[in-house]
Amino acid sequence: MKILIVDDESVIREGIMRTIQRAYPQYDIYLAASPEEAVQLLRSCPIEVVLTDILMPGMTGLELMQLSKASYPHIKWVIISAYSEFAYAKEAMTLGAIDYLLKPIGKQLLLEMIDKLKPLIDREAEKIQESKMLSANLKFLREAVFQRWASGLDIGGMDMTSMINNHPRFQLVMVKMESDRTLHLEHFIIDNVLTELTALYGTGFVTTFDAKSLLGLITTNEENALDSMLEELRNCLKKYIRVPFQIMHSEVLHDFDGIPAEVQRMHQDSVSHEFEYYATSGNEIIEVAIQYIRAYYNTDLSLDKVASIVYLNPVYFSQVFKQKTGYGFKEYVIHLRMEMAKQLLLNPQLKLADISERIGYQDVKHFTQVFRRKYNVTPTEYRQECRVDARKACP
Known part of the structure; x- marks a missing residue:
């Protein structure tokens, strides 16, 4: 089986690859960090299964799937994502995805999904290979002949x-x-x-x-x-x-x-013809960026990384983000992390170190300083205030 894993997070794609390789060392695994890399691999390798993330620089995994199905109808698609919203799962299944997996993906669940795909791939492999080779050969031959014809060049008696x-x-x-x-x-x-x-x-x-x-x-x-x-x-x-x-x-x-x-x-x-441009509005761009930030707020997020997700210049993205949300990029990430920290502090079983790591801070001291600057109390004081009167709604 030839499997392509598409995810802009190296930890995710390499972790999936290791899990599959340990169980099925005979399978060929290909990795792509972006839709563009995925496209090049789809063109050059006989991929049979694609596991793709939702949000990536340039386009979403669902868009990659939708745009690829006409050229590669035999490929089995599995959507992987940090989101649990039903809309994504529904759209993925409507487009023909075999499965929809949420991060972090359990090893057992991943291998069960691969086991489910194997008989489907085996049954279709021979028929697909013959059809694909014939279609590709005809397409390339027609393209080469017609390209030369349209350019006014000799087509060699074809x-x-x-x-x-x-x-x-x-x-x-x-x-x-x-x-x-x-x-x-x-x-x-x-x-x-x-x-x-x-x-x-x-x-x-x-x-x-x-x-x-x-x-x-x-x-x-x-x-x-x-x-x-x-x-x-x-x-x-x-x-x-x-x-x-x-x-x-x-x-x-x-x-x-x-x-x-x-x-x-x-x-x-074309010299005098007007060019047309990407038409997504600022609101849609920022909505995609916010979805990505909410999914990966606990990682080492950078302005450049999120700007690349929506395919904008970082300086311009920063301006649009501030205009649409009222927050600077860094300010928004800190706000999101601190709000999540407040929720986690209500769980007495979690240590401050655990909470700090979950929201993206490796240094507990730094987490405490940021929390205090925002709420004028330390995380420990906030937790104690909430314990004093369980009936009191914490700020």
Whole structure:
């Protein structure tokens, strides 16, 4: 079995890997610290099972699953998360996840889940492998041939009769991105979204045109359906793509020989074409950040780390966070930790050292100083006040 573990916390992904390897040393385990790394592994390795965290830099595990299912329908998905909200579990199951596990994951529960997956993988392995190899070979061959054709290059005598006959009328869609970095994840997202929409609105295919552009060919089921498709494409990309992008398209074409000139026209038009951007509002961005902080408030949280979760510059994120919450980032984390400490202090069985560690402070003295600055009493004094009169509502 080939298993991919996707989690931006190294302790989590390596702990899961060790548990599985000890029980099943014959299994191949792959690790990804981000959705972008996961995408590259999905493309290069015959992954059969993916265990993915919910909140990670760039996109959520549910988004990764949703965007990957069209290209890798055979993969079994298991969602792992620090959250117990029913909405996450419900969405995961709706998308087709096999299981939903909460952190910290018990070893026995994890191995039972792997045991449950094994017969499913074994039954499908041979059929999936043959289908995947055929599909991949056809896709890469078609992409290579069509890319050269669209660029006006020689295709070496390859026969395009079947492709031409399948599309007596068609339109071209080009998505172009702008960035100084390599765009593996963004390419993957656009390929999957455009492929799904092409199948929804008609027939056709999507190919990589160059490092920053993808080209789709579609014959729509209904006239004028392309406008609706492009609007849906635009909304999806504004949600998932964190770099500027352009969407261009052709009118209805009937001659494959006209494709190179049309592609050249779209490239030329892109110079004056307006770029579009990631459209998530400030409120949504901060909501995601707060969810992440509440899940990992007891770890070594940093402003840079949380900013990367929502794909923002740290300085800009700090400004938006203060504007939306009324707290500075560090102030909010301290407030959250201290409120949790007050709850834990009501349990007489917990020592101060245990409480301090649970909320993210390794030094009890430092925890006491922070608590006193915020509430004007020490943790011990607060606990004693609450014991004096159990009927009194503690502040």
